[in-house]
Amino acid sequence: MSNSYGKLYLIPNFLSDDNPDEFIAEMVRKMVYSLKNFVVENEKQARALIKRLHLKHSQQELHIWLLNEHTPKSEIPDLLKALENEDAGIISDAGLPCVADPGSELVSLAQMKNIEIIPLPGASSMMMALMGSGFNGQQFCFSGYLPVEKPLRIRRIKELEAQMYRGSTQLFMETPYRNMHVFEDILQSCTAQTKLCIACSVSSPSGWVKTKTMAAWKNEKPDIHKKPCIFIIGQ
Amino acid sequence: MSNSYGKLYLIPNFLSDDNPDEFIAEMVRKMVYSLKNFVVENEKQARALIKRLHLKHSQQELHIWLLNEHTPKSEIPDLLKALENEDAGIISDAGLPCVADPGSELVSLAQMKNIEIIPLPGASSMMMALMGSGFNGQQFCFSGYLPVEKPLRIRRIKELEAQMYRGSTQLFMETPYRNMHVFEDILQSCTAQTKLCIACSVSSPSGWVKTKTMAAWKNEKPDIHKKPCIFIIGQ
Numbered sequence: 001m002s003n004s005y006g007k008l009y010l011i012p013n014f015l016s017d018d019n020p021d022e023f024i025a026e027m028v029r030k031m032v033y034s035l036k037n038f039v040v041e042n043e044k045q046a047r048a049l050i051k052r053l054h055l056k057h058s059q060q061e062l063h064i065w066l067l068n069e070h071t072p073k074s075e076i077p078d079l080l081k082a083l084e085n086e087d088a089g090i091i092s093d094a095g096l097p098c099v100a101d102p103g104s105e106l107v108s109l110a111q112m113k114n115i116e117i118i119p120l121p122g123a124s125s126m127m128m129a130l131m132g133s134g135f136n137g138q139q140f141c142f143s144g145y146l147p148v149e150k151p152l153r154i155r156r157i158k159e160l161e162a163q164m165y166r167g168s169t170q171l172f173m174e175t176p177y178r179n180m181h182v183f184e185d186i187l188q189s190c191t192a193q194t195k196l197c198i199a200c201s202v203s204s205p206s207g208w209v210k211t212k213t214m215a216a217w218k219n220e221k222p223d224i225h226k227k228p229c230i231f232i233i234g235q
Numbered sequence: 236m237s238n239s240y241g242k243l244y245l246i247p248n249f250l251s252d253d254n255p256d257e258f259i260a261e262m263v264r265k266m267v268y269s270l271k272n273f274v275v276e277n278e279k280q281a282r283a284l285i286k287r288l289h290l291k292h293s294q295q296e297l298h299i300w301l302l303n304e305h306t307p308k309s310e311i312p313d314l315l316k317a318l319e320n321e322d323a324g325i326i327s328d329a330g331l332p333c334v335a336d337p338g339s340e341l342v343s344l345a346q347m348k349n350i351e352i353i354p355l356p357g358a359s360s361m362m363m364a365l366m367g368s369g370f371n372g373q374q375f376c377f378s379g380y381l382p383v384e385k386p387l388r389i390r391r392i393k394e395l396e397a398q399m400y401r402g403s404t405q406l407f408m409e410t411p412y413r414n415m416h417v418f419e420d421i422l423q424s425c426t427a428q429t430k431l432c433i434a435c436s437v438s439s440p441s442g443w444v445k446t447k448t449m450a451a452w453k454n455e456k457p458d459i460h461k462k463p464c465i466f467i468i469g470q
Contacts, residue, residue, distance in 0.1 A: 015356070022260055025358075026261060027257040027258050030257065098372045099362055100372060105369075107366070107368070107369035108369030111369045117369075118367075119366040119437065122358060124362045127331055127362060128354040130334055131332060131338075134343030136339060139376075139378055140377055141375070141377075203356060
């Protein structure tokens with residue numbers, strides 16, 4: 001069965017448009033050099049990565065399938081066509097496929113078919129944030145996006161703070177245009193001595209990672225509106 | 236105050252001795268090229284990375300400080316000397332500093348001193364495992380090492396399975412020589428239809444990532460003894 005399928009490469013993307021080409025490890029470029037089939041979150045973003053990787057085949061020769069939040073679950077098995085007798089790669093809009101990004105449904109299906117999965121080395125903004133936070137990196141949780149509705153969001157933040165005091169550093173994120181609302185809700189919900197780390201555009205030359213107590217953040221409004229941020233509560 | 240301190244770079248290391256030089260992004264090499272001061276988990280491992288990065292200064296010119304599980308907490312402030320008027324870098328034995336590795340106490344102290352922290356892009360075996368698992372990567376927890384004592388370990392595995400069914404993919408690891416014990420405990424503790432992913436030597440040419448139900452794993456003993464593994468319970 002599995003003989004008729006190629007390998008599935010999980011290809012890291014840049015984290016930000018201003019990352020230099022050298023942000024992606026040369027090993028990644030070598031390993032995906034001959035690929036023609038790609039399952040991507042967004043065609044334009046994926047083709048931009050492919051262009052910067054200088055692969056063997058021209059853009060016209062490539063076969064591109066879409067897999068994102070608009071893809072009906074029933075169509076995911078069709079994506080296995082990308083792997084029939086050929087290798088394929090998954091590319092998400094930024095960072096690692098499947099980690100806070102689409103891709104895992106196809107990988108899951110591929111695992112069930114005994115298709116060989118090859119995750120390639122690349123950076124994750126979450127891990128860069130966690131490293132830079134100074135918080136406990138032995139135990140941590142990533143909760144994705146918080147609830148949009150304010151009362152639910154505040155309740156969730158309080159739960160995350162309680163979990164953090166039980167020993168596990170808590171990471172989460174927000175759609176960039178809502179960052180300031182979430183920041184205000186965090187300050188309002190957590191106790192003054194609890195620490196908050198904000199990692200803002202962490203991979204960019206203009207990025208930064210700062211950890212302060214809630215009390216200290218109250219005196220310094222960060223410039224995070226519409227900028228990609230990871231929030232971390234920890235100790 | 237902070238003017239007297241340099242910047243603190245968090246430097247990713249190889250994940251395995253058989254990774255090629257191109258495993259580390261060229262950007263990392265460029266950013267740390269001129270560093271002379273390093274805070275390291277283990278001198279030999281760190282010097283091996285430094286050698287492969289071909290930095291500006293010879294090994295004899297470098298200043299190396301140790302920070303690992305044997306470092307008394309009271310001596311961590313002394314490590315700030317590495318940053319006095321000069322930049323410094325943290326290097327752990329494998330992968331990312333501070334993530335399931337030493338370093339965070341120094342970063343925490345540096346954050347309090349307003350020292351600029353620069354996390355560099357690099358691979359994490361946890362993220363490679365998570366990508367390859369096919370599990371939900373929108374919400375996940377990493378719990379580090381499980382308890383060594385069998386009854387406590389089994390109780391912990393059951394807790395992790397319950398948390399997973401509440402929506403959060405569960406990652407953990409074990410000292411490699413205990414892998415088979417943990418594998419047996421997982422099979423014994425979880426329900427037959429729960430899925431387990433094992434990512435074994437994930438960054439190596441000989442590495443693999445496989446996801447199966449507990450029922451399926453019972454028919455296939457994996458070759459994981461003394462090999463670095465990440466275990467993931469998910470859906």
